[in-house]
Amino acid sequence: MDAKVSRRSVSSFQSSDHDDEDQMDLRRGPWTVEEDLTLINYIAHHGEGRWNSLARCAGLKRTGKSCRLRWLNYLRPDVRRGNITLEEQLLILELHTRWGNRWSKIAQYLPGRTDNEIKNYWRTRVQKHAKQLKCDVNSKQFKDTMRYLWMPRLVERIQAASAAASTTNNSGGSPGGSSTITSATAAATTTDNYYHHQFNSNYMVSQIPPVACTPENSSTAATTSSDSFAAQVSPVSDFADQYNLPIFKNPNTDYDFRVDNQVAFEESFTSPAAYFNYGSSGFPSMEQNNADDWLDGGETSDSFWNVENIWSLQQQLNNNV
DNA sequence: AAAAGACCCAACCGCCAAAGT
């Protein structure tokens, strides 16, 4: 169990809601094991919903909201814990470009992940990198960087990971580096891993509703010639299809999350600096960098990866140099 | 080893819409 103690004192009975004296008795702050068990047991017998009365009937000195949040974000049996995988990262980026901060909507496509978790991920990881790039996370620069640099790189890494898994996994495996492998097939090659399970039993490939390419959701890069990088990497509306991107559906099924194999992808969010090594895609070759260590302390990325670099790079690409 | 700063994330807040009375 997570022994983390929350910021608010457990003994604080100060009510957050401004109403009556009834709430003077309410607990706030971290949940105890006893409270968790009480809530779990009650829901097991009576089901969820009607959270305020549930809290009362269960004898929990908590608001209904608090019970609901605790259940949905932590206690639900299908809540998935552990690091966000590469595929999930890709999905989050993709879906965020479509829906913005609609965390709950995004979470629907990542079964077991809560909106809170995705929101936290976005804030702690993605926004951090926007900050590093000295641009706003909602700016066009940053969005384009995500679409045309990070996301393709993520796909590449997913493919690489699956290729590596397939070579280690099978005796007569396919030659590494097949450029047509998709993340879905990639996952299918890693027998007995989480993705295999997901793709083969419960989830369907992308059914994200198509998004019309409007001035808002398209970019200058997307309007470049067919020979440009933008043409090599499809606009985001086609992104999932292009890469056969798995969109997890139907979170109410009996999925059986297996977190153990995720370590292969742990904390591997790709650095923007990685794209300078993107030789196979026609990127100008720049100095080598420990690009994949973005989150692992790749200090060098800060020094040369900035918006100016990105745009000069894209200018080159757009000009089809 | 200790201090400082950065990071992570559980939990809370306020707002809103839908449902109920």
Place this chain on the structure above:
DNA sequence: GACTTTGGCGGTTGGGTCTTT
């Protein structure tokens, strides 16, 4: 139709943990 309750959402907070100095 007005009011109240409930549930859900996105935004924010702040304390524990981790990393760096």
